[in-house]
Amino acid sequence: MNDVERNFEVKTGKSESREENMAGAAEVEIFLAEVHKDEKNAIRHLTNFVTNTTSQDNEEELKKKEEVIMQCGNILAKEKLTEALKEMIQRTRPFLISLGKAKAAKLVRNLVDLFCSIEMNGTPAEAKNFQDIKVELCRECIQWAREQSRIFLRQTLEARLVKLFNEIEDFQNALNLAVTLVKELKKLDDKELMVEVQLEESKACYEMGNLTKARAALTSARTTANAIYVSPRMQAALDMQSGILHAADERDFKTAFSYFYEAFEGYDVLNLPEALRALKYMLLCKIMLNLPDEVHILVQGKLGMKHAGRQLEAMKAVATASKERSLSDFKEVRI
Template sequence: MADASTSTSTPLQLALEQQDPARREQQLDAILASPAGPRDEQLLRDKEQAIIALAQLHRDNRDATKLADVIRQSRTLVEHLAKAKTAKLIRTLLDLFAAIPDSTQAQIDATRDAADWAKHDKRIFLKQNLETRLVSLYIDHADYKLALALINQLLRELKKLDDKMILTEVHLLESRVHNALANMPKAKAALTSARTAANSIYCPPLLQAQLDMQSGVLHAEDKDYKTAYSYFFEAFEGLSTQDDQPNAVRALKYMLLCKVMLALPEDVAAIAGGKSAAKYAGKEVDAIKAVAKAHEDRSLGDFERVLRERKEELSDDPIIRTHLAALYDTLLEQNLVRVIEPYQRVEISHIAEQVQQPVRDVEIKLSQMILDKVFHGILDQGAGCLVVFDEPEVDKTYDATLETIGHVSQIVEQLFQRTRTVAI
């Protein structure tokens, strides 16, 4: 009976049942090498499954080079497939790179190669989709110059075709690039263009969540953390509904970060322990909770320790890194104010010892605080001391004088108007 069932198995089934990776690869290659015409529907279906299975095998082996070869090999197959099926197959194969560590460059090369092939084969829709994916990869790889060049090219093409869906995605990517380059006016303008394009079509939930995420990022850059929190919450809800765990975790992290930046660290534990956030618990969320605890305790030492120990979850994210740098500065300032509060004259070395920071860094920060009028005083560098002055009394005479002059100016203006009316 075993022999009978084996004899009726197709070559594809035999290949997929093969436990030895080398033999499975060999049998899948044999299926793909079989000649097939446009009317061999069963063989074409088998080849399609075989090429996906072969790509998955290379993904499991973490071999990005062979995976790229499979994508190139698939072009002979897709000549006999419908264009919609072709686009889906190539996107499926390219998605497999995500599971291979340090494969961004290989993915860029494979995507660019596929986009060039699609352009040569006059598959315009597929080309634009692949180039949009390529822009995203350039951003992840910090190749912002190449990303902007490709964005400008795509925008020219898409405005002629009036494809609002891809136009929304490209404007969103444009906003991300300008944000990464710290060009906030252009980042906001691109996001406005993305939202305008999205309002004229049905916007899929994932794309809407990405728009909300970018809105939150830009509001956070403007220090409007309350509004940013609202956008991140909307993005988190949308991503949770679509089971996009990696991006949902990012949105949750940014939500919690906004609470920390708003000096509400006690809210972090409550949000992280909520029903919707509980399933995303892990080291990413724990890292923000540790930051919140250090902020709540006003402990600069704990804050620095968390940054060292949780580098992957915190400092490796450029958005979180930017805001934590500002938070560190605020925390340092709070600690310095607490140390110098009882004194009228205190050694800078003593202050540095209390906050556990280098003397030079403390001296620079104190100079900045004096210029910003956080407190009144001078640095006596000859003696290595900080001299703190009492808060000066504000003389209100100047303000009262300006107010009086303002009232007199209004009266004179009214008299002038009346005089003109009488003269007429």
């Protein structure tokens, strides 16, 4: 670098920005090197970095620290280092005070999402224990948000807890919290979060066998969604639930297929695993419509090629058994 370039960087602040970027990258590298040797030391080092005094006016430095926290969180989640991730979430809280409320809520929600997305293999007892740890972490973060008078953060975390309750099949708690939270969100007119909670309320009602309330909650979610922009992922989730209710409640498999197709396209563009589930439901609708030949056409076409595997082969076998009216062939299907 010549003197002219160096002077230009000093005047424009470009050099300072590059040093901040290098510092952030260095912290991630140190974290990577330490995390498998000594988890606690790695978390301690990260905590020291993000809790060092930072001016709230220095947006670049705050942003860099946010990015470092998320990168380290992704690493821990990928490696399934649950205790380290939990400790990181707890020990980076002092840094959150220097962030705006909206940014802090987004960061904590993303970290909690990472923790809740971890799936542990083991015995049923071990799986149940890890589910309890997820619920405990959510409730602990909610309590911290309440103590800090961070209403938006608390509501965001409660919305995630509703989703978690559904994921672990604790549908009554999911429904109870969802109903309370929706009432609160309506007063604040927080439509984006309301869509998420109303969708989870619909899922809980469906699983508890109350299809009327499930349909009403979904209608409310779709009405709320029509008034705002919703992410492609959320739109796909709404379409998926619509398809499920049309199939389960009204046995309208033709309409259900259309919704599952919309959900499939939404998930597939985002390369999400839910795309395969939507595709399987599409194939099931064709079977229920007594169109088993179309199952083979879909599986062998462009849609099926990308998701080829045991699960689609199983759906083909079910379609064949349906066409042949063979109960014995159906019983032999293995997913």
